[in-house]
Every structure is written in structure tokens, then in C-alpha cells.
Amino acid sequence: MAATVLNVETAIRLLKDTISELGFEVYPLKVGWYNALLPASLRLAHPDDTLAVVVLSTPAMFEQTFLPFMEDGGFQGLTDPIDQCVKQCISAAVSRCFPGQTVEVSYDYEMLPNRKPKFLAQTAAHVSGAAFYYQQADVTDQPWAEKKMFGVCVHPRFGGWFAIRSLLVFEDVTLGPDVLQPVPPDCVPTREGRIKLLESFNHRWQDWSYRDVVPPVQTYSQRQRDYFSTLPAQRFALLKTWGFLPKEDQQSEAVSDTQGSHG
Template structure:
């Protein structure tokens, strides 16, 4: 049965948003139809167009508020990717606590289909939810790199590139109609030259992270967080051992996917 937008925001979304905000996450609502309208048929999600979904982002403070305490519990022993494990555990716990009567499908950014394609396009979801603008080569007229393959990147209006898209939550039994209106994400990289600079930094020298500072930001990763994500994934186990979070015997099994937070 359809639920009014006011009820969704006040009774459902807001408690979850407040819970996750306190832990360094942000939550943005969207309708499945907004997402399906801009992706290929192969990437469309099999829910009705008015079904409510939530995009969850992590902000820089998540590392100190959630991840370091998670490491102190010793839960990361033998875990392939401690950040993924921590984020999944945190989001599932908050959903269980704040949405006990809802049927929620949770998909994380790292999850893949059998054909090795992502279960959802995280940057597209963030864009249609108004969370962060997805800048793509198609946004630039006569790009200087011609036909060279260039990937797009999301920029957050307050955090620049210092954030990560972590999950998509689909509230399967909650439908919202016209009351939930789509809002375009802020166009914080508005000039052609700035967009060219952004995509060139992201594609050609992404390891130096300068693309993250394409606009002034309110918050950045701490030195310890930068050290963790800059460290190659197969060396992060050794780093955790140096930090005192992982016994030496566990370092060989402590690996990670090739992600930069």
C-alpha cells in the first residue's frame, strides 16, 4: 500500500538518517523510477517505479567514529576487506534498529552480479538522489582528449571527492508518489575548464587524490585515514599489524579489494 511522503520522511527515513548521520554517514531518498530512467535495461532494478530507495554515503568522519572502533574489537581477523565488513555491519544494524517493520533489500557498492557487473551503479544512484553530481565526459563540449575513454566521477557539494558511496537500501513495501520530488544535485563544478581538470585529474593521476579537492571542502580524510587508503590493498594487513589491530599471524590473510575509500 502506498505511503505518503510526509510519513516516509518523518517516520521512516528521518530516524535512520539521524542514526547513520551520528556515525559519519549521509542518507538520501530516491524513487527507483528515477534510477531506472537513466540506466540501460541491463542495469535496471526490478521494483516498481515509485518504490522508495535510500543511497547511503560515508563521510570522512566515519573512519574515526566507526572503523577504528570496529578494528579495536578484533572483528577484522580473517576478513577480506575490513572497511566493507565494518560498513555492512553498521548499516545492517541501523536498518534493523530503525526499520524493524520494513522489508529492506540492502545492496553494497562492492557487490557484483554473476556476470561481474555491479548490482547497482553507485554514482548514478547518488546523482539521481541529489546527493552528489556525476560529472561525465558527455558534460563537456569538444573535450580535449577526443575519443579517449574517460571515466566520470561524483563530486559532493560540501565534501568534494572526500566521500564514498556505500549502499543502496530499497524499502520494498513503501511507495511514494508525486509528493517526493526529484532535486538535481548541486552543480558545484560548473565551468568547462574545471570539469576538464576534474576528469583529467581523476583519470590520469587519481593516485594523488587531487581530484578530491576540485572544490573547497568542509572535511577531508584524516592523516591516518589517508595512510590506510593510500596503502596498497595487499599491504593493509601489515599496516593494521603496525597499528596494533592485527596479530602478526593474521597478516597474510588480511587482504582487500582494490578500492580507495
């Protein structure tokens, strides 16, 4: 594709055509929608009308993309295998689809020098309409007193069986004032349901139950569950039992602080 004028419809179509079959979903948003919810220290350094796109991985990504990536020897043994696979896929898609365009790509596991995340994945997913970000403030008459409860995103089709992987900012593409911010589907509208969701996510996330808060159209395969149930430091050993060997001996895990961290 030549470096011509790019609009939001073209950008989204090109991305979908390239990475949907790999098990990813893409959702556009305005930088201003995201920045409006955050303090200055966490905002993106771009004009409010700039196009951004949040990229999610669906349950299909593991078998359709990650395992072939491992089989083909793409893993170098230097960082988290899933992170490396996602980065390779998205970087290749951006290079192929948008030559000559300035696209800032951030991943869920990346940190700034001040140790703050490059972007808040769940906030980005919420303002794009991809998934509803349920937080403590969304529960009336909270039963937790002064205790901190971490929030969690719920996808209308996959429930909790997905991960937020990346944010793309198209520095030369703007969205007009006629583009309205979508409202993410409120999959858990009741107080009781939200209490159950947040308690399951905060206290029992290892049992996977929070992921089934809505009936999902697809869940993780048993092999994928085995992988994400394994402690990050032990995943290399698991991959070796599956026949996948890293090319290097250096095996330092980069564990995400966002919804990508547990798969």
C-alpha cells in the same frame, strides 16, 4: 519500533538518527529516477515509485566508526576491513530501525553472478541529489578525442572526500507523484573546471587533487590518507603496524569497482 506503516519521512529520520553520528549521510530517491538513466540490464527490479536510499560515508567515518570497529575486534579477517565495518553498521541499523520491513540492502563492492555491480553507486548518488556525477558527456568540445574518461561524483560540502557505500530499497514504501527529483548541486559548472576534474581523476587520482575541486568542509585525516594510499593487498600489514590484528589468517581483499574503491 513496531512494524507499522512506514513513510519516507519516518524512514529517513530513523536512519539519520542511527547512522549520522557514525559518519554517514543518507539521501532518498525513487527507483524510477535511477532506472530511467540505465539500460534494462542494469535497472533495479522494483516498481518506479519504490523508495530507495543511498548511503555515503563522510571523512568522519574513519575515526568515528572504522578505528573503533578495529579496536573492538569486530574485524574477522575474511574481507576488506572497511567493507566489513560498513556492512556491520548498516545491517545493524536496518535491523534495529525497520523490524518487519522488507529492505533490500546492496553494497558498493557487491557483484551479481554476471559480474555486473548490484547498483551503480555514482548514478544513485546523482539522482538522489547527494553529489553531481560528472561524466565525459558533460564536457563540450572534449579534448580527449576517442579516449574513454571515467566519471566522478563531487559532493557540495566534501568535494571528493567521501565514498558511496550502500543502497537500501524499501520494497513496501512508495513515493507519491508529488515528490520531485532533486537536482544535485553543480559544483564544477565550467568546461575548464570539468576538464581539470576528469583529467585529475583519470590520470592523477593517487595525488588526491581531484578531491579538492571544491573547498571541502572536511578532508581525510593523515591516518586515513595513509590507509587509502596503501595498496589494498598491503592494508592488512598497515593495520598490524597500528596494532590491529585480524582474528583469521585468510586475508583476501574485495576491491570495489565504484567510488568506494579509493576511499
